[in-house]
Amino acid sequence: MERKDWPLWEVFVRSKAGLSHKHAGSLHAPDAEMAISNARDVYTRRNEGVSIWVVESKYIHSTQESDVESMFDPNEDKIYRHPTFYDIPDEVGHM
Amino acid sequence: MEQKQALFNYLLRLGDNAAILGHRLSEWCGHGPELEEDIAIINTALDLLGHARSLYTYAGEVEGKGRDEDDIAYLRIEREYRNALICELPNGHYGDTIARQFLFDQFNYLLFSELVNSTDETVAAIAAKAIKEIRYHLRRSTEWTLRLGDGTEESHNRVQQSFHDVWMYTGDLFVQDESDKAVIEAGIGPDLTLLYPVWQDKVKEVLKEATLEMPENGWMQSGSKQGRHTEHFGYILSELQYMQRAYPGCEW
Amino acid sequence: MAQEKDLQKIFEEKIEKEIKIEPKDWMPDEYRKNLIRQISQHAHSEVVGMLPEGNWITRAPSLRRKVALLAKIQDEAGHGLYLYCAAETLGKDRETLVQELLSGKAKYSSIFNYPALTWADIGAIGWLVDGAAIVNQIMLQKTSYGPYSRGMIRICKEESFHQRQGYEILLTLCRGTEEQKAMAQDALNRFWWPSLMMFGPSDKDSAHSAQSMAWKIKRMGNDDLRQKFIDQTVPQANFLGLTIPDPELKWNEEKQSYDWGQIDWEEFYNVIKGNGPCNKERLAARQAAYDNGAWVREAATAYAKKKAERKTKDAA
Numbered sequence: 001m002e003r004k005d006w007p008l009w010e011v012f013v014r015s016k017a018g019l020s021h022k023h024a025g026s027l028h029a030p031d032a033e034m035a036i037s038n039a040r041d042v043y044t045r046r047n048e049g050v051s052i053w054v055v056e057s058k059y060i061h062s063t064q065e066s067d068v069e070s071m072f073d074p075n076e077d078k079i080y081r082h083p084t085f086y087d088i089p090d091e092v093g094h095m
Numbered sequence: 096m097e098q099k100q101a102l103f104n105y106l107l108r109l110g111d112n113a114a115i116l117g118h119r120l121s122e123w124c125g126h127g128p129e130l131e132e133d134i135a136i137i138n139t140a141l142d143l144l145g146h147a148r149s150l151y152t153y154a155g156e157v158e159g160k161g162r163d164e165d166d167i168a169y170l171r172i173e174r175e176y177r178n179a180l181i182c183e184l185p186n187g188h189y190g191d192t193i194a195r196q197f198l199f200d201q202f203n204y205l206l207f208s209e210l211v212n213s214t215d216e217t218v219a220a221i222a223a224k225a226i227k228e229i230r231y232h233l234r235r236s237t238e239w240t241l242r243l244g245d246g247t248e249e250s251h252n253r254v255q256q257s258f259h260d261v262w263m264y265t266g267d268l269f270v271q272d273e274s275d276k277a278v279i280e281a282g283i284g285p286d287l288t289l290l291y292p293v294w295q296d297k298v299k300e301v302l303k304e305a306t307l308e309m310p311e312n313g314w315m316q317s318g319s320k321q322g323r324h325t326e327h328f329g330y331i332l333s334e335l336q337y338m339q340r341a342y343p344g345c346e347w
Numbered sequence: 348m349a350q351e352k353d354l355q356k357i358f359e360e361k362i363e364k365e366i367k368i369e370p371k372d373w374m375p376d377e378y379r380k381n382l383i384r385q386i387s388q389h390a391h392s393e394v395v396g397m398l399p400e401g402n403w404i405t406r407a408p409s410l411r412r413k414v415a416l417l418a419k420i421q422d423e424a425g426h427g428l429y430l431y432c433a434a435e436t437l438g439k440d441r442e443t444l445v446q447e448l449l450s451g452k453a454k455y456s457s458i459f460n461y462p463a464l465t466w467a468d469i470g471a472i473g474w475l476v477d478g479a480a481i482v483n484q485i486m487l488q489k490t491s492y493g494p495y496s497r498g499m500i501r502i503c504k505e506e507s508f509h510q511r512q513g514y515e516i517l518l519t520l521c522r523g524t525e526e527q528k529a530m531a532q533d534a535l536n537r538f539w540w541p542s543l544m545m546f547g548p549s550d551k552d553s554a555h556s557a558q559s560m561a562w563k564i565k566r567m568g569n570d571d572l573r574q575k576f577i578d579q580t581v582p583q584a585n586f587l588g589l590t591i592p593d594p595e596l597k598w599n600e601e602k603q604s605y606d607w608g609q610i611d612w613e614e615f616y617n618v619i620k621g622n623g624p625c626n627k628e629r630l631a632a633r634q635a636a637y638d639n640g641a642w643v644r645e646a647a648t649a650y651a652k653k654k655a656e657r658k659t660k661d662a663a
Contacts, residue, residue, distance in 0.1 A: 005442040006648065007130070008435060025501070026432040027131055028441060030644075031651035033238060038131040042425055046505070065372045081132050114410075121404045121413075124420050125397035126632065128640025130428045133397075137421040144414050151410075165409045187645045245653065246646025253642065331405075338466055345523055346573035347408035347466070347516075 007032045007056055011039040014051035022052050031052075101277035102215070103157050105284060107167070108320070110150035113176035114168055117143030117200060118331060119186055119266065128189055135235065140195075143229040149221045173332060174322035181264040183328045187257070190243050190250065194257035197236035200288075201297050202268045204233045209285035218283060237301050242304025252308065258302070259310050266315025269294075274320075313336040362563055367493035370436040378562055382492055383437050383557060384453075385564060390430035391448045393423045395629050399463040400472055403631030408466060415471060415512050422509065426502045433494040449634050457615065458541050467520055467527075467534035473513015475535075475542040475580070481506055482576045483546065491563035514583065521587045528588075535584065536592045542565035544575040544615045577605050 006028040012021035024043040028036035035054040063071055068069065079085050088095055120140035127133035129271075151164040160176055188194045207229050210222035243254040267288045278284040302309050318324070338347065354373040361368060369376055397420050404420070407413035414610040431441045447453035457474050463469060484506070487499045520531040549566040550556045567575075584591050595608035618626070 004645065004648070005440065006644065008432070008440075025429055025498075027428060028129065029131065029653065030242075030647035034131075034634070034647065037235060037238070041135045042131065045421075045425070052174060058553060062371065065369075066254070116403060124402040124404055124417065125394075125424075126636045126639075128636070128643040130394065132640075133424045134428070137417055137424070141421070144410060144417070148410050148414075154597055162603075165411075168410055169408075187433055189638065209391055228449055242647045242650040243643070245646075246650040247642070249642050250646030250649075267649060306649070325636055334405040337406050342408075342524070342526065345408075345520055347412055 002090075007058070008059050009035040009054045010060060011035075011043050012053040012055075013039070013043055013049035019051060021051065024048070026057065042092055097320050098277060098281060099157060099159075102281075102283060103154055104293075106150050106154035106157060106218075107175075108177040108179075108311070110147045110167070111176050112199075112203070113143040113150065113246040114147035114175070115178040115331065116182040116196075117141075117147060118335065119182065119184075120192075120196075122186055123192070136192075139235070142225075142232065146221070146225045146228075149224075153217050153221065165339075169336050172343055173324060173329060175334075176324070176328070177319060177322055178327055179264075179319050180267045180316055181261065183325060183331060184261065184264065187255065190254035190257040191260070193236055193239045193243060193262050194254060197240045197301070198258075198261060198298065199268070200229065200233040200236045201294055201301075202265075204229050204298075205290045206285065206287075207293055209290070213284065214282035216244050217329040240275060240301055240307070241305045244302070244307040254305075255307050258307060262310035263314060263316050266312075267287045267317045267319050268331055270317050270320055272320045362491055365491075365563075367496060368491055377558070378564075379437050379561060381562070382495065383434055383439050384563060385555075385559070386430055386437075386495055387439070387447070388446045388454050388456075390434060390444065390607065391453055393427035393430060393635060395448075395459045396476075396489060396630055397423050397427075397453045398632055399459055399461070399625070400469060402463050403466060403469050406466070407469075411523045412516070419473070419509050420510055422505050425505070426498075427503060429498040430495075431494075433498045435463045436494045445637065449630065449637060451621070451630070454619065456545055457623060458545050459616040459629060460618050460626045461537070461541050462624050464537075465530050465534060467517065467530040470513045470516030470520065470531065470537070471534035473509055473511075474517055474583070475513075475538050476545070477506060478580060479542050479545045479576050481510060482572055482579075486565065486567045486572065489563075489566050497566075517587055517589075521589065531587070532589050535589050539592050540610060540614075541618075542572055543577070543610055544618075546570075546576070548612070548615070566569055573603060581605055582662040589620040596662040 007030075008026055009029055010026050011024045013024040014021045024039075027035065027038050027042055029038050035056075036052055037075060039052045039054055040049075044052070075081075117140045120136055121142065123136045124133065127136055147168065148164050150287075151167040155164065155167055157160040179199075181195055184191075184195055185342065204226075207222045207226045209228055210218055213219040213222060217327070240254070243250040245251070269291045271287055281284050299309050316325075355375065358368070358372070358374055360366075361372075368378075400420050402415060402424075404413065404416055405418050431444060434444055435441060444453065448455065458479075463472065464569075481503065484499050484503050488496060488503060490496045490499065503589075517531050517534075520527040547553055548568045550570050553569055556565070556568060560568065581591060581596065593608045595606065597606055598604075599606045617623070621627075
């Protein structure tokens with residue numbers, strides 16, 4: 001059956017130049033133009049943004065909870081990726 | 096006509112257009128076709144009310160009798176309101192509202208694009224701020240004209256009728272009187288007769304894309320410049336002025 | 348593949364450790380149902396709540412008041428929208444949720460079944476109704492479900508002006524003429540008790556309270572929230588010079604809190620059942636908006652489809 005209501009979109013807002021777009025929330029709209037217009041009216045009424053991305057929610061793919069262990073835990077013990085892993089004498093100064 | 100009086104009249108018209116159309120749009124609040132649309136339409140209403148406040152405040156200064164925005168907005172009698180007739184027409188269904196809005200936005204956009212260059216610095220400053228918002232209003236009402244015109248058969252028929260119904264009120268937007276002439280001469284505002292063909296072309300272009308027929312120019316209603324309103328206007332005032340009239344002289 | 352028992356354990360550990368539950372995480376069916384019920388009820392309340400105040404937009408007594416009121420009601424539409432979206436992450440779409448409201452299956456806050464009769468009511472709604480809602484919503488910022496919590500944080504941030512807007516209206520009235528002050532007192536008289544009812548039945552009589560607390564959907568009980576609201580509101584009423592319509596209200600030095608009278612629960616349950624002064628009007632207004640908007644929504648969908656098809660055709 002064809003859906004009668006407007007599809008769901010995810011809205012990402014850049015709060016000021018130089019920052020990344022960040023997920024602000026969702027809304028319904030029939031097309032991208034209106035999704036952007038609505039996003040402006042819904043999520044930037046208080047000067048929250050300078051740029052907006054919208055994407056239809058169905059196009060977002062995500063990790064599953066069941067994958068969490070294999071996806072993210074293996075990095076927990078790879079402390080050699082962090083600067084504090086390496087001993088440098090204080091005399092060397094900031095590095 | 097005295098320059099000051101002409102400017103005052105002119106500011107009232109601009110202010111009344113914004114205030115009365117903003118008032119009409121605000122009636123949609125809570126009753127729009129979708130929640131997102133409620134929010135969007137209230138934004139337009141808020142923009143217009145903002146324009147009205149600046150214009151009324153300045154009109155009060157020009158007049159020099161100590162009237163503030165509320166004295167002007169609330170305490171005139173019917174014949175003293177000078178908004179274009181199209182602004183006071185009832186909301187009707189959503190197509191009626193969109194048709195009214197698109198035709199007015201297109202007019203307002205052309206007008207304010209010129210007012211940005213007004214020789215009156217305050218008018219130019221108000222216009223510079225307002226034009227950004229009006230550009231957005233026009234974009235929105237254009238998009239909706241396309242959606243409804245080129246949407247379903249039902250929406251096409253409905254909005255086509257809306258354009259036919261509202262058409263006889265469009266001529267009134269471009270009528271000029273002595274005040275306009277004084278304002279044009281002083282370089283404060285544009286000559287509306289020059290804007291009219293541009294307005295027609297733009298409207299035609301959008302209606303064509305929306306698969307809608309441009310209504311024929313038949314008999315046009317007029318009278319707003321003399322404060323001669325439609326029958327609908329009295330009801331607007333009876334709500335708008337209710338508190339101020341029932342409790343005169345109070346702070347709110 | 349983890350067994351349901353393990354999943355249940357993981358879920359409970361998260362609740363215990365204050366780790367938020369997110370949309371794709373496993374959760375017990377009852378938790379999901381409970382959340383959908385509460386969040387959608389909250390969303391419906393925001394949307395229906397636009398109506399009593401909306402009555403006064405065209406009659407607002409000054410332009411400043413008019414734009415403030417419009418902006419406030421617009422926020423309520425926004426808040427309804429955020430909340431519907433939060434509920435949708437749980438797998439029930441807005442269309443279905445709205446149908447549940449219109450059919451009377453879903454509830455909304457009973458306070459909105461009371462009429463807004465005078466301009467002072469707009470002040471009282473902002474001060475008391477939003478005040479009560481904020482007490483509840485501040486607590487809900489810490490709710491265990493991520494999207495609900497984030498929605499609440501955003502809503503609390505935006506709502507901070509709502510209560511001030513209402514209080515300022517009343518303050519102006521109370522500093523005005525005798526007639527204006529009487530209008531303010533009358534509004535307080537009518538809205539005080541219904542505002543206290545907004546926190547719901549006493550925890551001992553509440554069907555959902557205990558489970559919601561255990562799952563940390565709610566972080567404080569109805570009675571504690573109600574008391575908190577009373578304690579913070581009474582001094583504000585005193586400052587206005589208005590009298591709270593409760594002869595039993597008095598400061599209790601020992602518990603550092605107010606003692607107060609009895610809520611008329613019969614009225615409460617009757618208003619919920621549909622016997623409030625405006626239940627029918629409110630639902631009829633929502634139904635009309637839905638019905639009158641149907642052809643508009645359909646047109647927008649049809650246009651979007653045509654445009655997408657043209658684009659594909661042009662690209663080919």
